[in-house]
Amino acid sequence: MPLVKRRIEPRHLCRGAVPDEVTSELECVTNSTLAAIIKQLGSLSRHAEDIFGELFNEANSFYMRMNNLQERVDLLAVKVTQLDSTVEEVSLQDINMRKAFKSSTIQDQQVVSRTSIPNPVVEMYHRGDKPPPLNILSPYRDDKKDALKFYTDPSYFFMLWREKMLQATEDKRKEKRRQKTSCPAHCDQGRPHTRQAPPRSPLFSSEN
Amino acid sequence: MLSVKMAGQEDPVQREIHQDWANREYIEVITSSIKKIADFLNSFDMSCRSRLATLNEKLTALERRIEYIEARVTKGETLT
Numbered sequence: 001m002p003l004v005k006r007r008i009e010p011r012h013l014c015r016g017a018v019p020d021e022v023t024s025e026l027e028c029v030t031n032s033t034l035a036a037i038i039k040q041l042g043s044l045s046r047h048a049e050d051i052f053g054e055l056f057n058e059a060n061s062f063y064m065r066m067n068n069l070q071e072r073v074d075l076l077a078v079k080v081t082q083l084d085s086t087v088e089e090v091s092l093q094d095i096n097m098r099k100a101f102k103s104s105t106i107q108d109q110q111v112v113s114r115t116s117i118p119n120p121v122v123e124m125y126h127r128g129d130k131p132p133p134l135n136i137l138s139p140y141r142d143d144k145k146d147a148l149k150f151y152t153d154p155s156y157f158f159m160l161w162r163e164k165m166l167q168a169t170e171d172k173r174k175e176k177r178r179q180k181t182s183c184p185a186h187c188d189q190g191r192p193h194t195r196q197a198p199p200r201s202p203l204f205s206s207e208n
Numbered sequence: 209m210l211s212v213k214m215a216g217q218e219d220p221v222q223r224e225i226h227q228d229w230a231n232r233e234y235i236e237v238i239t240s241s242i243k244k245i246a247d248f249l250n251s252f253d254m255s256c257r258s259r260l261a262t263l264n265e266k267l268t269a270l271e272r273r274i275e276y277i278e279a280r281v282t283k284g285e286t287l288t
Contacts, residue, residue, distance in 0.1 A: 013239070024224070026228040026231075033235050037235065037242070044246065072278070103272050
């Protein structure tokens with residue numbers, strides 16, 4: 001079910017009850033509707049400010065990145081003019097010894113976390129009901145566990161993933177131990193499976 | 209008796225009803241404008257986000273290219 005991110009309050013303009021002592025009901029309804037419209041305009045302007053704020057923050061981060069890139073490009077431009085192909089001596093052994101270039105692959109982590117939550121969703125979260133205060137019963141438990149965790153546990157999925165990872169590493173360790181004990185003669189063959197082969201440069205392969 | 213009373217009250221009542229209709233039309237104009245503003249804000253937000261996402265992709269590609277060129281140029285320097 002999609003979550004409504006921003007809601008303009010009040011939703012209904014003329015649903016309030018008319019007071020008993022009012023004679024001109026139509027005027028009363030009109031006035032209360034206009035007052036609700038003014039509240040709606042206030043809510044709308046707050047949401048608009050939030051929207052523009054989010055867009056501004058994102059554009060600002062791109063501006064910083066672009067500035068950084070511009071500095072790097074300027075440095076490169078200077079460096080490139082200083083390079084001289086006649087002076088450089090490249091030996092074939094040196095090319096083979098050097099590690100091949102690997103770009104830094106930055107993976108986004110914790111994208112949907114507490115720190116990246118947008119403001120209207122935080123407000124919605126705080127408007128919600130709190131869970132019942134079951135943690136006051138924690139001192140009376142025999143197993144010394146947090147009583148609220150039996151009702152709601154935010155860290156449940158992380159703990160599950162952690163258990164899975166620990167189990168996976170334990171299984172790999174057992175597998176390695178089994179390989180070592182079962183086939184000691186082939187332990188040299190077994191090594192490339194655990195270690196990554198170093199990348200070869202194209203010059204070396206063309207020589208062969 | 210009732211019809212005479214109704215005829216006498218017709219003008220102020222009718223006036224009040226006409227005024228109410230005019231007020232409601234005014235309120236309707238304002239609320240439809242509010243809805244248009246909300247629609248505009250949503251579409252502006254979406255279009256801005258898609259443009260910023262395109263910009264982000266281009267920036268990432270540029271960063272990777274510059275990293276590669278830096279590695280090439282720096283290699284040349286160390287060999288001298």
